[in-house]
Amino acid sequence: MGVAASLPYEEISPWVETPADVRGPLAEDLRSDVVVIGGGYTGLCAALALRAQGADVAVLEQDFAGAGASGRNAGHLSPTIGKDIPTLLRLFGRERAAGLVRFADASVEHTEEVIRKHGIDCDYAANGNILAGVHPKHEPRLRRAAQAAQGLGAGVRFLAEGEMRERGLPAAFTCGVLEACGGTLHPGRYVMGLRRAALAAGVRLFEGSALSELSAGPPAVARTARGSVTADFAILATNAYTAATGWKKRTIVPLGVSLLETEPLSDEQRAALEWQGGEGIYTAHETLENYRITAQGTLVSGSKLVRHAFGRRLPPGYAPETFRVIDAAFRERFPALRDLAVRRFWGGWIALTLDFLPALHVDGPKGNVLSGLGYCGHGVSQATLMGSMLAERVQGREHPWESALQRRRLSWPPEPLRWAGGKILNSVFTAMDRRTDRQIRALRG
């Protein structure tokens, strides 16, 4: 069936809608211990951890909490970190790379704990995820990657072609690295569960409250169109949106990422697919393709092409060219589902750092402006743990996992170099992936 001429598009995503109890905007001048800007996984988890320590917390969210990447993502809860393990080893050496791998595992375990603790029903299926090869050249690379990761203590295992078939994975996926910890979840239910827990814990949430200016003070003052919050600490939890706040302008580059959701698979399609294990899949392309089945029996897939814009702007969410590319890729990997219609496309923004790693930043004259960002598309787990790390920092303590992320941080160059560099990098990755896809088609004859 393919993509119709006018593409079905969700402004935010199919995972979330404006909550019935949406909170009103900030319309006064308040005092609180901590002001958090941004109501996604990072901001809500920081607010929850701070409330548990007795702090008074105000959260300012420009839309409704969950309207950012936390309510738009593909829902792979995974211990993936950095560009890949061999690159981590090259950049940081054995000991630091092992620390980062442990951090990534811990962030998945921590997220599972948060889901349990707050009783969040988010269709979490702990079936792991598979980094899948799609061309014979991927086999030696993934074998080496699995060995290197095992050497660093990661709970991964190489899956040869036979094992991929035994798991019922479509023939397009020729081998893989199984990440046993983690799985897939409903990202919208997860973030709305955090929102509910934060409100129940007494977090003062102001929605429709875009930050217009943050001054460090001390005390820090966060201003919106109709009010302000004065606080001992400010936490920027705005990830891909951060540059537009005027802070951390060269820390990350926001990239537009697109996803699609199909109609529910019929019983016959489910049976023909045989992939009943429920593992999430991402491919070994330079810019990965991701695939997963939801608890509602639909298939969600996407990425493959990322987009970036000049300066502080975000690239548009509606990206018909990219939508067509992810739709075509899905049909190529899943020929048995060639007639399955796409129900909707949508987009969101991830934050890319130069070394593909997240960071906790401490700024302001008294170290009173904190930020946690740069998850490079792996923030379901990492942003959740970052929330707790930020809360510890407010208390003047270093979270046990903070040291794993400490390193010499690289800044993106100023514009127009950043734009040019990003474009070159993106073009190189896209060209490499197109070549791989052409080679796959040639092999199929």
Ligand SMILES: Cc1cc2nc3c(=O)[nH]c(=O)nc-3n(C[C@H](O)[C@H](O)[C@H](O)COP(=O)(O)OP(=O)(O)OC[C@H]3O[C@@H](n4cnc5c(N)ncnc54)[C@H](O)[C@@H]3O)c2cc1C
């Ligand atoms: C399409 C897509 C697919 C992804 N898939 C995966 C995946 O499968 N697995 C994975 O681990 N990660 C994935 N990610 C990444 C993951 O979603 C993010 O890393 C994570 O959600 C980041 O959480 P956050 O709270 O830091 O940011 P966000 O959820 O983006 O929250 C930031 C919030 O700040 C608000 N905000 C911004 N500016 C202001 C302002 N001026 N004033 C007030 N509020 C403001 C925004 O509205 C937003 O709600 C994906 C991301 C996208 C976009």
